[in-house]
Amino acid sequence: MSKDKKTVTTVNPRTASRRKFMKGLAGTAIGATLAGKAMASAGSKKSGFLTINSLEEYLQKNYREMTKEEKAQVLARMEKEYSERYGKDVKVKDTEPIDGVKFTYALDLNRCIGCRRCVYACVDENNQSRENPQVQYIKVLQFENGTMDFEESNRYYNPEQVPEEGKYYMPVQCQHCEKAPCVKACPIKATWTEDDGIVVVDYNWCIGCRYCMAACPYEGRSFNWGDPHLPAEEMNPNTHYLGNRPRMRGVVEKCTFCIQRSREGRYPACVEICPVGARKFGDMNDPTSEVRYIFEHKRVFRIKEDLLTEPKFFYFFG
Amino acid sequence: MANFMEFFVGTVKLVFVGSKRYYAWMAFLIVLAAIGLAAWSQQLSDGLIVTGMRDPVSWGIYIGNFTFLVGVAAAAVLLVIPAYIYKWGPIKEIVLLGELLAVSAICMCLMFVTFDLGHPERFWHLIPGLGIFNFPVSMLSWDVVVLNMYLALNLCVPVYILWKAYHNEHPNYKILWPFIIFSVPAAVSIHTVTAFLYSAFPARAFWNASILAPRFIASAFCSGPSFIIIAFQIIRSTTKIKIKDEAIFKLGEIIAYAMGINLFLLISEVFKEYYSHTVHLAPMEYLFQGLHGHNGLVPLIWTAIALNVSAFIIMIVPKLRKNFKFLNLACVMMFIGVWIEKGPGLIIPGFTPTPLGEVWEYSPTTTEVLISMGIWAIGLIIFTLLLKVAIPIETGEFRKPGLENK
Numbered sequence: 001m002s003k004d005k006k007t008v009t010t011v012n013p014r015t016a017s018r019r020k021f022m023k024g025l026a027g028t029a030i031g032a033t034l035a036g037k038a039m040a041s042a043g044s045k046k047s048g049f050l051t052i053n054s055l056e057e058y059l060q061k062n063y064r065e066m067t068k069e070e071k072a073q074v075l076a077r078m079e080k081e082y083s084e085r086y087g088k089d090v091k092v093k094d095t096e097p098i099d100g101v102k103f104t105y106a107l108d109l110n111r112c113i114g115c116r117r118c119v120y121a122c123v124d125e126n127n128q129s130r131e132n133p134q135v136q137y138i139k140v141l142q143f144e145n146g147t148m149d150f151e152e153s154n155r156y157y158n159p160e161q162v163p164e165e166g167k168y169y170m171p172v173q174c175q176h177c178e179k180a181p182c183v184k185a186c187p188i189k190a191t192w193t194e195d196d197g198i199v200v201v202d203y204n205w206c207i208g209c210r211y212c213m214a215a216c217p218y219e220g221r222s223f224n225w226g227d228p229h230l231p232a233e234e235m236n237p238n239t240h241y242l243g244n245r246p247r248m249r250g251v252v253e254k255c256t257f258c259i260q261r262s263r264e265g266r267y268p269a270c271v272e273i274c275p276v277g278a279r280k281f282g283d284m285n286d287p288t289s290e291v292r293y294i295f296e297h298k299r300v301f302r303i304k305e306d307l308l309t310e311p312k313f314f315y316f317f318g
Numbered sequence: 319m320a321n322f323m324e325f326f327v328g329t330v331k332l333v334f335v336g337s338k339r340y341y342a343w344m345a346f347l348i349v350l351a352a353i354g355l356a357a358w359s360q361q362l363s364d365g366l367i368v369t370g371m372r373d374p375v376s377w378g379i380y381i382g383n384f385t386f387l388v389g390v391a392a393a394a395v396l397l398v399i400p401a402y403i404y405k406w407g408p409i410k411e412i413v414l415l416g417e418l419l420a421v422s423a424i425c426m427c428l429m430f431v432t433f434d435l436g437h438p439e440r441f442w443h444l445i446p447g448l449g450i451f452n453f454p455v456s457m458l459s460w461d462v463v464v465l466n467m468y469l470a471l472n473l474c475v476p477v478y479i480l481w482k483a484y485h486n487e488h489p490n491y492k493i494l495w496p497f498i499i500f501s502v503p504a505a506v507s508i509h510t511v512t513a514f515l516y517s518a519f520p521a522r523a524f525w526n527a528s529i530l531a532p533r534f535i536a537s538a539f540c541s542g543p544s545f546i547i548i549a550f551q552i553i554r555s556t557t558k559i560k561i562k563d564e565a566i567f568k569l570g571e572i573i574a575y576a577m578g579i580n581l582f583l584l585i586s587e588v589f590k591e592y593y594s595h596t597v598h599l600a601p602m603e604y605l606f607q608g609l610h611g612h613n614g615l616v617p618l619i620w621t622a623i624a625l626n627v628s629a630f631i632i633m634i635v636p637k638l639r640k641n642f643k644f645l646n647l648a649c650v651m652m653f654i655g656v657w658i659e660k661g662p663g664l665i666i667p668g669f670t671p672t673p674l675g676e677v678w679e680y681s682p683t684t685t686e687v688l689i690s691m692g693i694w695a696i697g698l699i700i701f702t703l704l705l706k707v708a709i710p711i712e713t714g715e716f717r718k719p720g721l722e723n724k
Contacts, residue, residue: 052439062443062450132367141674150675151600172674181519187458188443189450205450207443208366208436210376211458217521217673223376223436226367249365250436304673307520 354692
């Protein structure tokens with residue numbers, strides 16, 4: 001399904017002001033209430049403190065401590081719950097990492113045109129909240145040629161056409177760091193690095209303290225400030241426990257390299273949708289992979305490398 | 319058990335009987351607390367979206383208040399050192415009141431943190447054995463350990479002293495002194511751990527400074543004792559507790575030195591960022607001057623600096639410090655000044671600009687402010703009630719029925 005370049009409906013910092021924000025908040029609150037009512041039958045459910053679904057769910061252990069049987073029970077319970085809520089045959093998988101694989105991403109800055117198709121493909125694939133809050137894992141930064149100073153970047157560019165003359169575009173998402181500061185930060189190990197390199201979150205274990213968000217140098221993480229709004233007709237029923245299954249309010253989420261796809265040999269949605277082939281993804285341990293070729297033959301770099309977080313996300317000018 | 323029931327009945331009488339001022343004070347606090355709890359129920363119902371926090375600034379005044387109050391809790395107990403060195407006797411009273419303040423402050427801290435969580439009902443995930451505790455890697459896990467240990471310590475020591483006094487007995491100092499001495503490094507530890515929480519991550523350049531922990535301790539010594547000076551005056555004018563003027567003036571002197579150090583550390587930070595002039599200047603620029611048209615914090619921080627400097631001058635000049643009008647004014651100014659510096663003045667610039675360069679301005683919503691005020695009210699209720707029971711025990715007015723007052 002082709003998408004026209006959309007505008008991002010967040011506040012433009014250049015024209016925002018506290019009064020506007022408060023007005024916007026009031027308007028959003030009213031809008032949210034109406035939208036919430038409208039979406040009530042379409043999959044938005046109050047998921048907070050006062051609406052714990054079941055004792056089982058409340059007492060659920062951390063994913064890594066569950067036995068095979070416990071996992072199977074949890075997955076079955078979730079499939080039933082989500083299928084009822086969204087009126088679709090929802091699958092919640094827990095596909096294991098493929099042995100010996102280390103997922104790596106490479107992004108060609110010479111090709112990216114800033115169209116943001118990746119942003120929206122990601123939202124569709126990963127069942128993110130559409131509004132209140134609007135969650136987008138990928139942020140596309142527009143830079144002037146000649147600088148890579150993040151403070152000079154603009155993520156709210158909105159011209160008639162992209163790419164604009166004299167600018168280049170750098171999409172940023174979770175970098176899946178080898179030495180992830182977010183994993184160090186979490187007081188309850190609700191987030192960790194899997195064997196194939198993907199940094200994941202157990203949404204049912206997260207208590208929503210947001211320390212991981214403070215620790216992340218790449219703005220890789222988003223928080224469900226309110227109940228997620230996911231229209232039933234837009235819901236992707238092919239989900240993974242650690243990835244795109246529908247989340248609840250009060251938990252952190254982020255890019256998972258489309259764990260529901262990549263562990264089955266498919267590309268993440270952002271890689272597939274990119275119209276100019278700027279995005280490359282694969283297994284660094286595979287000597288025949290694209291990413292390995294790029295790593296060995298192109299001038300790759302990582303952002304904020306001096307922080308020694310060792311991202312698995314490389315950039316290059318192809 | 320019967321003993322305890324008798325005690326409990328006695329405390330109920332103490333808590334519900336008082337002067338008109340006491341009733342007015344408690345009624346005022348209860349109203350604020352009720353409003354805060356009503357606001358909290360709205361937050362529980364709709365989620366944290368009722369606050370002004372969003373992804374760019376994911377911590378706000380809840381964590382700001384938490385940080386400030388950890389400082390107050392730490393300083394309350396650090397009084398033990400000067401009380402002992404300067405022989406303020408009776409040290410017991412001062413230590414006791416300080417520890418009860420620490421208990422109230424820690425309760426407020428725990429409430430602020432809990433109300434900031436996305437899923438407070440999942441708190442059991444933190445309990446080692448039941449959940450998973452990422453100790454010692456996560457600095458937050460250290461905070462959980464030291465805060466709870468500190469709360470336990472500050473409950474046990476006063477309860478022991480008071481229980482003994484209630485029975486007309488002296489506490490066994492051989493057991494007690496090690497705990498009192500231990501409470502000093504414990505107090506330093508809670509605030510150091512909180513500072514380390516912030517300074518741990520290079521993602522937040524404004525916080526990632528070695529100076530943060532020393533600054534926290536210095537400003538804690540300004541905020542806690544300021545509150546205590548005012549509290550002491552109220553206590554000695556409404557109860558039989560005697561607190562010497564010298565003790566209060568000495569506290570004022572200590573506060574002066576602490577604020578001097580705090581201001582010196584502030585100047586050190588400002589020099590380093592402005593002179594080096596790297597990208598790391600941006601949060602400080604946002605705070606003191608505004609950035610890209612956003613200057614919401616500028617009036618706030620300059621008010622804080624004005625308050626702190628004025629208070630410092632009053633406290634350092636002995637003639638002014640020993641004048642109660644000036645002293646109390648300085649205490650109020652300093653309490654507010656440090657609150658601004660350590661609350662919004664610390665948290666918000668940590669997130670502004672964001673790691674990828676966005677300047678998004680946070681401001682708290684009404685709900686957030688009401689919840690914060692409610693928690694302050696509850697903390698003051700706890701402190702008042704603790705004093706309402708502890709002081710009559712200390713002065714001998716409340717004793718186990720049948721025992722002669724010694």
